[in-house]
Amino acid sequence: MKILVVEDDVEAGRYLARALTEAGHVADHAVDGEQGLEMALSGSYDVLIVDRMLPKRDGLSLIMALRSEKRTTPVLILSALGQVDDRVLGLRAGGDDYLTKPYAFTECLARVEALARRQNPQSAQLTYRVGDLELDRLAHRVTRAGEEILLQPREFRLLEYLMRHAGQVVTRTMLLENVWDYHFDPQTNVIDVHISRLRGKIERGQGAALLHTVRGAGYMIRDNER
C-alpha cells in the first residue's frame, strides 16, 4: 500500500513513515501543506495521513482542495486538537477518520489499513468468510462449518466489523467507534468482555481459533491454518 504522510514535525513524520515501511507499506513524507497537496494530486496514494496544523496550507484546507479535485483518496487526519468539535470539523471537511495526537502507532496502522479496505469494493460484499466461519449480511445469519450460531444484534455487528477487516488488526477504540458509535475512551476492558463472549460463541470447542488477540494493539480475525 502506498501512503503519504503530511506532517510538519520532521522527526514525527519520519518516525511514522519508517514505521509504516516496516509494516510493509510504501510511505512518502511531505513537510508542509502545499507540498502535501502537490504530492497527493500527482502521486497515486492509497491513503493520506494529514496533520491538521501545517505550514503554508493547513490540513483541512488541503483535504478540501483535494476533494474539490474529485480525489476520493481516503484521508486519516492527525491532530493535536482533541476537542469534541474538532473531530466533527475534520470529518466535515472531507476527512475519513480522525486520530488525536499522541497516538499509538498500532492504532494509526490499524486505521490506515481499515481506510484502504473501505476503498476496496470487495468490502461491501454480502457474505464474509473466514475459514469455515461464514457471515451472511442479508440473512443476518452466521454459520460455522455449516452449523448456525445464534448471535445478539450487537454481537452480529461486532463480528461483521471484524470479518470485514479480516486479516487486519482492529483496535478497541475502532470497535467502540464503529460498532457502538461511541467516541470516548473507556477506562476498563469493556470491549474485551464482549470479544470473549463472541469468541465463546463462534469457537465453541470445534475448529481452529479464529478470533485472535493482538497484544498491545487489538484483535484480528484470521484463519491461521490457511
Place this chain on the structure above:
Amino acid sequence: MRQAAGRIFRTSAFRLSAVYLLIFVFFAVFVLGYLAWNTRRLLDAQITETIETEISSLAEQYRIGGVRQLIVTMERRGRQSGSFLYLLVDPRGDSVTGNAILRVPALDQKPGWVELPFNWPDESEEVRRLAKLRVFVLPGNLRLFVGRDLEERARLQEAIRRARGWSLLMVLLLGGFGAWFVTRKVLSRVDGIAGATARIMDGNLAERLPVTNADDEFDRLAIHLNQMLDRMGELMAGLRELSDNVAHDLRTPLTRLRNGAEESLRNAQSLEESRHGLERAIEESDQLIRIFDALLMIARAETGNLSTSLQEIALDELAAGIAELYEPLAEEAGMPLRSDIEPGLKLKANRALIGQALSNLVENALKYGLPPEGSDRAAEIELSVHRREGRIELSVSDRGPGIPDDDRERVLERFVRLDRSRAKPGFGLGLSLVNAVARLHGGTLRLEDNAPGLRVVLVLPAPLVNDPEIVPSP
C-alpha cells in the same frame, strides 16, 4: 490649549450642540421676523382707520361750510398736541394752511394713500419724519393732505430690530457656552473611561471604570463594561488556576514515568526485561494522555461553551447503549446491571460527552459498588433515565459503601480520591469530568444516599416541547 480646543470641536457632543444652536437661531429669526411683520401690518391698519375717521369728520365740516369752514377746522385741530397732519396746497404749490411741511413737491402727489417725508414747522430739515397721508383734490384744484406721523411705527420697528439683535447675540452666547460645557462634561467622562481602560491594558487588571452616581448612560455603560471585566477576570483566574493545577498534577505521573524508565535502564539484565520496562513506560504515558485529555475537557467545561457541537440526541437510545455495553462486564464482576429508561427522551447535547459521563458513572459503580462485608443487600447497579419536574435525570446507583455526607462535595474536585479507594486504579478525575459535562450542558451533578449505596444523579435541563404524548411518533 489649541489642541484641547480642537479636541472639543471634534467631539460628537459639540457637533450636536452646534447643530441644535443653528436650528434654534433660525427659529428665533423666523419668529421675530414674523412678529415684526405682523405688528407693522396691524399698526398700518390702525393708522389708516384713524385717518379715515378724521377725513370723514373733515368732510362733514367741508359740507357744512365749504373750504373756509375746512380751513378753520384744520387750523384749530392742527394746534392740538399729537394731532393729525393737515395741509392744503393751492394750484401753484403754495401752502394755504397746514401744520406740516412736506419735503417733496406737493403737486406731484396723486390722490390716494402715500407715505411721504415731512417736518413739523419748527423743526430743522435734519429730523427725518415719515407720514402716512391721504391726498384729495378739492374743487379749485386745491390739494388736501390728511395724515399721521409714522414715528410710533418706526419706534416700534426699531425696538423690534434691536430686540432681534440682542436676542440673537444672547442665543449664540448661551448656546455656545452650553455646547462647550456639555462637551467638556462628556469629554471628561469619556476621558475617565479611556484612562481606566488604558490602565487596565497596562496590566492593572483589578482597575475598574469610574461610575458616578448620576445613573446616566455613561454609568450604565461603565457598569456593563465592569461586569464584563469581572467575568473576564474570573475566567482568567480559572485558567491560571487550571494551568497551575495541570502543571502540578502532571508532575506526579511524569515523575513515575521517568523513574520507571530509569529503573529499567539501570536494572534490566535481558532484552526481555528492558522490553518489559518499555511497555510499562508506554502504559504510563497512555495514562498521562488520559489524564491530560480529561483535564482539558474539564477546563473547557469550566470556561467555555458547547454551542457548536450540540445536536439532538435520543437519550434513551444512548443510555440503553451504554447499559448494553457494560452489561457483560458488570455480570462478570458479579454486579448485575439493570436499566430503567423512560422511552422517547430527546435532548440537545453533545453525544460523546454525555456518553463519556454515563460510562464514567457506570465504571465508577463497577469499581466501588461491591457491597461491604456483612451487607444484606445483593450487589447491583441501576442505570435510570427519567424526566422529572421539567428536567432530565440520569442516575447510576450501586449498593456499595457509598460516600459519607461530608465528602460528597470534595469528591467532585479534581484528583480527590477517598482513602479507601486509593487501592483501586484511577486518578480521581472521573466524577470531576462528569461534573464538568453536567455544567457544560447547564445541568448539575448530585450525589445521594442510595440507602445503602451511592446514587449519582446527572440533572440536565430538558427541552421545552418534548412530550411523546402530545407529539405521537408515527
